[in-house]
Amino acid sequence: MVLPTRVWRFGIKPVVFAVALIPAAWLAYEWWLAFQGQPHDLGFNPNETSNRFSGDWALRMLLITLALTPLTKILKSPKPILFRRMFGLFAYFYVCLHMLSYIWLDMLFNWPELWADVLKRIYITIGMTAFLMLTPLAITSTKGMVKRLGAKHWQRLHKLIYLIAPLAIIHFFMMRKGFQLEPLVYGAILAVLLLLRLMPGRRKKLAKA
Amino acid sequence: MFIKNRQNWHISENDVTPERLYLNRRSFIGGGAGAAILGASGFAPGVLATPKRQLEELNFTKTAFDPDETLTPYDAVTSYNNYYEFGTGKSDPAEHAWRLQPKPWSVKVEGHVARPGIYDFEDLINMNALEERIYRLRCVEAWSMVIPWIGVPLSSLIKMFEPTSDAKYVAFETLEDKQQMPGVKSFFNVLDWPYREGLRMDEAMNDLAFIAVGLYGKELPNQNGAPLRLVVPWKYGFKSIKSIVRLNFVADQPKTSWKKSAPDEYGFYSNVNPNVDHPRWSQKQERRIGEFGRRETLMFNGYEEEVTHLYAGMNLRKSF
Numbered sequence: 001m002v003l004p005t006r007v008w009r010f011g012i013k014p015v016v017f018a019v020a021l022i023p024a025a026w027l028a029y030e031w032w033l034a035f036q037g038q039p040h041d042l043g044f045n046p047n048e049t050s051n052r053f054s055g056d057w058a059l060r061m062l063l064i065t066l067a068l069t070p071l072t073k074i075l076k077s078p079k080p081i082l083f084r085r086m087f088g089l090f091a092y093f094y095v096c097l098h099m100l101s102y103i104w105l106d107m108l109f110n111w112p113e114l115w116a117d118v119l120k121r122i123y124i125t126i127g128m129t130a131f132l133m134l135t136p137l138a139i140t141s142t143k144g145m146v147k148r149l150g151a152k153h154w155q156r157l158h159k160l161i162y163l164i165a166p167l168a169i170i171h172f173f174m175m176r177k178g179f180q181l182e183p184l185v186y187g188a189i190l191a192v193l194l195l196l197r198l199m200p201g202r203r204k205k206l207a208k209a
Numbered sequence: 210m211f212i213k214n215r216q217n218w219h220i221s222e223n224d225v226t227p228e229r230l231y232l233n234r235r236s237f238i239g240g241g242a243g244a245a246i247l248g249a250s251g252f253a254p255g256v257l258a259t260p261k262r263q264l265e266e267l268n269f270t271k272t273a274f275d276p277d278e279t280l281t282p283y284d285a286v287t288s289y290n291n292y293y294e295f296g297t298g299k300s301d302p303a304e305h306a307w308r309l310q311p312k313p314w315s316v317k318v319e320g321h322v323a324r325p326g327i328y329d330f331e332d333l334i335n336m337n338a339l340e341e342r343i344y345r346l347r348c349v350e351a352w353s354m355v356i357p358w359i360g361v362p363l364s365s366l367i368k369m370f371e372p373t374s375d376a377k378y379v380a381f382e383t384l385e386d387k388q389q390m391p392g393v394k395s396f397f398n399v400l401d402w403p404y405r406e407g408l409r410m411d412e413a414m415n416d417l418a419f420i421a422v423g424l425y426g427k428e429l430p431n432q433n434g435a436p437l438r439l440v441v442p443w444k445y446g447f448k449s450i451k452s453i454v455r456l457n458f459v460a461d462q463p464k465t466s467w468k469k470s471a472p473d474e475y476g477f478y479s480n481v482n483p484n485v486d487h488p489r490w491s492q493k494q495e496r497r498i499g500e501f502g503r504r505e506t507l508m509f510n511g512y513e514e515e516v517t518h519l520y521a522g523m524n525l526r527k528s529f
Contacts, residue, residue: 043299044289044498045352108502113491121489174489177350178399178470180297 008082016083020090023057024097031105050101058094059172061087062165063189070196085141088161092138095131123174130167133160165190261307262435264427267339269359274342274417276511281354283425285498290432291348292451293399294383294390301392302432308389309452311429311436320380320458323371330436333366334422341426342419344442346449347481347510353495358440359423364414372410372458379413380463381406381439382455400466406450407463407477408441409519417442417515420453443512445479476529480520481510485529 033040042049065087068080146154173183292302314330347353385403419440429435434451467475483493483506494503
């Protein structure tokens, strides 16, 4: 944290950006191999692998985004905030890949079937709702939009994330067969991240002092 | 002339790990000297770390059970599996099932039969009567395969036990062993073990119902349910219970694992039916492993002719 903000912003951030792109690059490369009819690492059911892989990373990016605010308290430094928008947008980026994987590669743009799925399968309905709610957050992530909305309205809008994240976890939990551990682990992490927000913050403490 | 078609899984005799080495694999890997020998001999450590059972070739006769469709490659059949006792991931069974000890094996037969008892594998399966049946396999998760199974009709086994008229259903159980199965734990379990399945007596006696002991001309790999498993091709894959240790001939419909876990999603019959959706996904179509597109799912997985009469007068939407 001793490093100057300049180094964080222009030195470390691009590196983190590149690293966060690696899963997407891997997925794209493997699909490219698969389409060429070459050996690939997507397994025997590439669509299933691709849906799950993109979904997993969307969730992870979402959890990282939500971890940054509590991290400022733990580290007693505002630096993690420098990464918050980037990870938020990465979460949206991976959600978009997830949608592309499902709508294009899995459903092959079969819109009637897709629509039937969205309406009929509760876990898809929930997933779609989360995606639709995340979209305005991505659109209003620019500095210009923050100004246009005003900080207060912007913040109120972005509180939607506290609804989106649990929906995403429920979507994950419902998609699995049986009572599986992995979604519960993601859920537990989310619960911790949300509970940390209830911890007394620095400002309050300072105000009291 | 006998022409031997080499499959890509065929390896030559000199690629086979010597049995002595295989049997000593753990002490072998454990020792520091082992690593040196491994390096010197050019063995890939991974090959020894996840030892594969040596699968014996089986003698069998071909049958007319052949849908004349492209077979799913051996690799896919043996590395893309649902066998939750070894983990919930599709590659978990292939990775962990080496712990399973399929030899020696015995099956407990009880209930309404004239000849109950504990039968050794060798007494149950006449290795000279093996036949090959190429069946479609349709998983409830909407993917499918075409697999050449080797085995015997289930009815031939059942006749051996001489069920009485009180036997209305057959209940099956898979092995439950924490030592051999990392998915069977003491604290967090996906399903209530042991895994249980069942068939109505007339379903079990149907000519399609099959007990497989091999696939692709060899013994069953552990991850596919060694040493013996059920294959009921007109039902969703989870009905085809693996590594069977118990058969119970009962009067009432037995409780089956998936039905117990989610009764609104999995029924006792679980016949492949494109018109009755799973609550969470459509069953109209399926993805044949190895293909990118989707295929239409067939009623009773394409075995309408053989099994439709079993369900005459039944509401298949209710009895799903």
